[in-house]
Amino acid sequence: MRGLRKYLPILEWGKQYNRDTLTSDLVAACIVTIMLIPQSLAYALLAGLPAEAGLYASLLPLVAYGIFGTSRTLAVGPVAVVSLMTAAAIGSLGFSDLTDKLLAAACLALLSGGFLMILGVLRLGFLANFLSHPVIAGFITASGIIIALSQLKHIFGIKASGDNLIHLLHGLLSNIGEINVPTVIIGVAATTFLFWVRKGLQPLLLKLGMSKRYADLASKTGPVFAVVVTTLAAYLLDLGSQGVALVGDVPSQLPGFSIPNISMDFWLALAGPAALISIIGFVESVSVAQTLAAKRRQRIDPNQELIALGAANIAAGSTQGFPVTGGFSRSVVNFDAGAETPAAGMFTAVGIALATLLLTPLLAYLPKATLAATIIVAVLSLVDLSILGKTWRYSKADFIAVSATIIVTLTMGVELGVSAGVLLSIIIFLLKTSRPHMAIVGQVEGTEHYRNVERHQVITHPNILSVRIDESLYFANAHYLEDQIDSMAAERPSLRHVVLMCTAVNAIDMSALESLEALNRRLTDRGIKLHMSEVKGPVMDNLKHSSFLQHLSGNVYLSQHRAVSDLMEHDYCI
Template structure:
């Protein structure tokens, strides 16, 4: 009986064996820095999701600790992120009004459903399903989402009421309510936004001039929001701006995350399940991209299926501790990595730091302006906006350009859920379109070698009695008919052709539909007096053909190499005087 290696399912058992004092110090330093960064960030993303501020902290405590146990990345910092927070607001906003208990319960239930879905994907090893979202489409979706998120936060910068699920609705609502702007709020919001944009590039040179170490200056540039939070809290408190109409975070309950139970209402589950799947997929794609990038810098590896289990556990933890859907965040993970985190234990220490903040620092947040949190969100998400992807895809692939443009326009025009759904569908359709019309080439022998290349690209040797077709794609139901038509067109009205060779060096699989098409090609060519041959068939493909008794009905032969096929068939033609 094969024994189960628990360390495959509990990565903590792997890195925990080598944990030492030096690693502890590195992880503690990283945890302190990330905790300082996460406090305003967590509050801001709760605001973006339309939830009470404390839920942002709650979503950053238990989930981080659970990921430290089950996740495989040593630098990934799990918690609320901008895109997932926006998708959360879009999903539960259709069910309940922000500020109500039903809204909060829907957010908790959404985290639970996302966690269950991620866990199932991990246990069933379905991480590959995330590949159905192409990277250009993801880039387009994140760009459009960044614009919507930034636009949605302008109401807090202006101190007005505005709403909408897409860019057009938001812009119209902002314009209609702009006359009600609170100028104290505008002053705080604009100042904080300008400072945060400057801080991204200005703090580091300033700190270096002051003689601080390079690593500290690099980290200092990442925690600009902390300075903005402290300064605006002080200004609001000193000048009592809350009494002048500046919206404040207000009372935030002190204490550790409460025990919460998601709803098991069938009606609510049906309403949320589609959104949970989309949030899970988007969150996983974002998380695994960050984790793999950071792991590569230390020559470590990430297990995508175990990452699904880690993220699933984190989301279930969020559901039972008053949080909402979470995933691995790019900015906080980079800060964690740059600060020297050696193991996922840094995340566990961050959870302890945030728990202490929830216990002792929440009274200080009372005077925090919502405009400051909005500025934090705007500056963070605008860094995700990248229209250069349109130029790149236009130059490289028109099909990818259409996919990216369509995803951006649909997301901006109809909202994030329809945008990401369209992105998935478009990605799949583009794959089917490309693979349904694979590149095919008639090839000939490169003089003085045994290599065979496209007759349209190279000076090659060909034989009038032999046509060799190379297909650069696996054969399946979507391109089987395309292959048939292409071969029939090549031999039409060419009486001198006696042999057709299908060069299969790029064919990794042949499904049943394609097999039937190949058999039909064989029969059709036999009727025309032409023998049909295959060359360079890969082992696994050959095994399937043998099981189907394909070779028994083949009019020609299956050759180990293309050169062998041409030599033998050309000799046969000379011997038989083919004309």
């Protein structure tokens, strides 16, 4: 039973469920439902899909995550960056028919879900670590800029297309003369209002005496108010006849279960984008889940989160939705509203289902400009250009990775952008570790501590070379270590001992072992003994399984001070 609970967390929190928990979850679900309806519609627009796809992607995925997820407050559904990547992936197929786009979106969700499930079952969540935080920040910043620009066509009421900065700007500037004035009025008014709600409504409500919690929650419902007002305006003023683009008819029905019927070539074409969407979505989701869990001293299991997000995406793909993940803004609202278990997400799905059945006729008059305003206000908060200054001051290598990610994403699209970021991160990592920091150390007078001779006043001995290695040794840096020690030894004619201080060495692979053996032979031929100090237990265990220690010309010491003291005493006696 314990093993089953590991893969079905609902069995763990479900047995503790009570009336108080139910009340808290219901209240949170009502608030998140109100917020999620306009968000779902907006992100469907961003993905280039009809409005109902956003609602469908907010139904069964929430139930699936509630069964398999380990976060008590994560709210799953469509999010901005994943919706943009979905639009780019579908656009690469060249589909013009809306039915084909819906099939491709569902296929993308199924592939993403399958990929996540496989990673979770094989416990490969660590692969997401290859996306460094600076690269993720750069990618999200660039994606936020592209998303905001892509929505200006709806704000201005003009046609424009493209999945990068150059194409979008060209499209907007080429059609700037076709601006629809009523659309601009609605779009600008909605955008201005939503920006004010985000920054100004909460302080106003606090001044009026509302508690901080409720003022914060009320400020999150701004998009709902904008949707209601602009929909009424479009209906009463017949704005559709004046050229204002409206959402149009939305089916008042729940989705059925189906597997997309498209050719194998398209499945294969979507496999790469699906993998990228999976990784980006997982990183975003798990970071939100961990942040919220830490506030309540709870923990999540990243590998189980892979399975949960995989199940959510499979649910989305089999019910005419598109890829989903854990969203930051709605998860925070869910947390602040008092959600205690994933059941809050399940109740939210019920609320979305009721809205799909009962409220969708009212959405026919909703201006697309309002949804575009909702997206712009949401994504601009993701843009953080300060990451460039931070990385420039702290690490030039990270600055290069961030800059390249932003530039490639803006100029060549989101898929190439994130791929470039991952590739650069790996290359920079390999470059750093292939030339590990090595410091000649000496004794700090009056202590048993050994520090870098270039940073401290220390005591050294001409016949002993103490070198601290600040990196694990593996195939990429093995020959560098060998060459550096050989060069240092050649510069010291009176040298009789080399001591490798291995405090920071967590592993030595076979290539590095062979380099150490070669170094030992080379130094022995010169009459120099090779010693090691402060070797970690797991590393020492591996060395004992080889013949290296038997052929080592010197000794292995527990501490650097013991090594130097012993060698000084030995040379003095000689």
